[in-house]
Amino acid sequence: MQGIKVDFSNVKKFVSDEELSLVTNDIMRAHSMLENKSGAGRNMLGWLDLPSNRDEAELERIKTCADRIRKQCDVFIIVGIGGSYLGAKAVIDLFTDTFSNMLPLSKRKAPEIIFAGNNLSGKYLRNLIEYIEDKEVAINVISKSGKTLEPAIAFRTLRTLLEQKYGIRGAAERIYVTTDSSTGLLLNIAKKQEYETFVIPDNVGGRYSVLTPVGLLPMAVAGINFEDILDGAQFASHVYNDTNLEYNDCYKYAAYRNILYMKGKDIELLGSYEPSFKYFIEWFKQLFGESEGKNGKGIFPAGVNYTTDLHSMGQLIQEGKRNLFETIINIELDRSFIELPSMEDNLDELNYLAGKDIDYINKQAFLGTVNAHVEGGVPNIIINIDDLNEYNIGQLIFFFEKACAISGYILGVNPFDQPGVEAYKKNMMSLLTIDKE
Ligand code: PA5
Numbered sequence: 001m002q003g004i005k006v007d008f009s010n011v012k013k014f015v016s017d018e019e020l021s022l023v024t025n026d027i028m029r030a031h032s033m034l035e036n037k038s039g040a041g042r043n044m045l046g047w048l049d050l051p052s053n054r055d056e057a058e059l060e061r062i063k064t065c066a067d068r069i070r071k072q073c074d075v076f077i078i079v080g081i082g083g084s085y086l087g088a089k090a091v092i093d094l095f096t097d098t099f100s101n102m103l104p105l106s107k108r109k110a111p112e113i114i115f116a117g118n119n120l121s122g123k124y125l126r127n128l129i130e131y132i133e134d135k136e137v138a139i140n141v142i143s144k145s146g147k148t149l150e151p152a153i154a155f156r157t158l159r160t161l162l163e164q165k166y167g168i169r170g171a172a173e174r175i176y177v178t179t180d181s182s183t184g185l186l187l188n189i190a191k192k193q194e195y196e197t198f199v200i201p202d203n204v205g206g207r208y209s210v211l212t213p214v215g216l217l218p219m220a221v222a223g224i225n226f227e228d229i230l231d232g233a234q235f236a237s238h239v240y241n242d243t244n245l246e247y248n249d250c251y252k253y254a255a256y257r258n259i260l261y262m263k264g265k266d267i268e269l270l271g272s273y274e275p276s277f278k279y280f281i282e283w284f285k286q287l288f289g290e291s292e293g294k295n296g297k298g299i300f301p302a303g304v305n306y307t308t309d310l311h312s313m314g315q316l317i318q319e320g321k322r323n324l325f326e327t328i329i330n331i332e333l334d335r336s337f338i339e340l341p342s343m344e345d346n347l348d349e350l351n352y353l354a355g356k357d358i359d360y361i362n363k364q365a366f367l368g369t370v371n372a373h374v375e376g377g378v379p380n381i382i383i384n385i386d387d388l389n390e391y392n393i394g395q396l397i398f399f400f401e402k403a404c405a406i407s408g409y410i411l412g413v414n415p416f417d418q419p420g421v422e423a424y425k426k427n428m429m430s431l432l433t434i435d436k437e
Helices: 017-022 024-035 056-072 086-095 122-132 149-172 185-193 213-221 226-239 249-262 275-292 314-319 358-375 390-411 421-436
Strands: 004-007 075-079 112-116 137-143 175-179 196-199 267-272 300-305 324-333 380-387
Touching: 004 249, 004 390, 017 024, 017 249, 024 249, 024 390, 056 137, 056 196, 056 213, 056 226, 075 122, 075 149, 075 213, 086 213, 086 275, 086 390, 112 122, 122 149, 137 149, 137 213, 149 175, 149 185, 149 421, 175 185, 175 213, 185 196, 196 213, 213 226, 226 390, 249 324, 249 380, 249 390, 267 275, 275 300, 275 390, 314 358, 324 358, 358 380, 380 390
Parallel strands: 075 112, 075 137, 137 175, 175 196, 267 300, 267 324, 324 380
Antiparallel strands: 004 380
16 A cells, blocks of 8 residues: 655646656656666666565574574664664664663663764764673674774774673674675674674665665564565555656656756755654665765755754745755654643643644644745655555655666766765775874
């Protein structure tokens, strides 16, 4: 069942139907490039088949391993950066209690989940080391290349700690590796130490890897039913393959954002009124930023968390430079059912809202903001999701992955490489090497 419907009515004021029809050929060309595997990055299209071509034995191994991790630790540390953590963090944040890490063990359904290796902060690592000192720990280190500095440094530090605490063999039982099938330093370590290892398929790049063990093992440890996510993505892979733009919201989204870009709207704000989408937005930023930002081109993907950011970014969005458009994720059914209480003294003068569901108030803020921003010259694309469940989020993940690939091809870039990421690494490595000498 389709849980996602995209409302383009608030873009029509900015883009005519004729302009939309003019990009139809480009969309069809991009579609063929994906279908026939004839475009740039053609050997990195494995993500298209992940939801349908499932390796059931491997999925079972992930579940079994997740059960073992849940039993063996209080704290599960996921070490990875970029595509090797954002998808897992995004989904875990959506489907676990907002305060789950702070709940006592008896109330939590899973170990506490902490992410590391996504920065080079000494403070972060020091605080983490102190925090886990008296806790049972397991680690999932994730790196496709197996040589990224941030996770490598965190992993070496944590591995040393675990080996001191549990011994080399004991540590090996608590270290899980997700990496390339055949190369990389991490794979060498995993083989030598006999760590349980999961493979990131060769034809799936980091930012498209959330539906591989990269995302699925952490999700399973968190107690999330990843089969439903895969089912949703599988459904989306059929729906969003329709060559009739009228019935394909994913292609229409790609078309509109590229037309808006041509009209000078070169910043896209992905926003939500649900704070637990914060890391989904971060995942989106990496997906689109690394895929499109090359050859002097690309929409700048940014994020807003509403209503919080209406009190920080709202002014600029309403009246600043008119180079923005917004894509808003709207969850139609909120299951928290919390009403504003009535108060006899009414000192805060809020009794006019007494008895109203908090989500109702949030929705009025959403509707009011969309109208204000559209009036102010900011086109809005609304992604309506009927319920916040795994199946729908699976659809949403695939929606953005496919839209990103189509959008990149329309833009004339290779959406599956990231040559620009090497520039800072080269400088950093030469500084670190000089330092060493
Ligand atoms: O999309 C990508 O390929 C990158 O953003 C990577 O995910 C990121 O750089 C981490 O790389 P690795 O998994 O090789 O450590």
